Amino acid sequence: MSHESGADLGCVDLVELVTDYLEGALDPERREMVQAHLRTCDGCLVYLKQMRETRDYLGHVPPEAGSDLPDQARRELLDAFRAENPR
């Protein structure tokens, strides 16, 4: 793992920023700090890959369902969420 000094990101910071990084939500400066850390830290690079894999795995559940909910079920789900969360 890499060292933490000055403006450099530590592994703890990267763990917190990884989703923002994957979401493209970081400003260019922080994005570059993440990339600089990843270039020198194999552990965090693996962590990033695992988080990507986790996101992709989540596209293959729930176990009992087919790959996609039918449109009707999707609409019902949305209606249920909206009913639960009135604005």
Add this chain to the structure above:
Amino acid sequence: MIRSAPEAGRRPGEPRLWETDPETGALSSELRDVVWAAVEALPGRQREVVILRDVQGFGREDVCEILGLTAENQRVLLHRARAKVRAAIEAHYSGEIT
């Protein structure tokens, strides 16, 4: 705010890459059960966000609108949810080695 809560994060030491079936990318039914059990165990808001975003594939703007979340809140919830699911997958692979 939520960001200060303890991370369901990484264990000490170097994480390993997971071995998935390189030919099909298919998930074993056992792994799907692990992932889904982790999703069902999440607190309500985290579960809603991760189901809409990653399971159902809605875009982030849609999810913010549906759930009435700010963009940042949505990312925090998504991050916490994915981190916990990741930890469950990691535990599954770690325990699987015999």
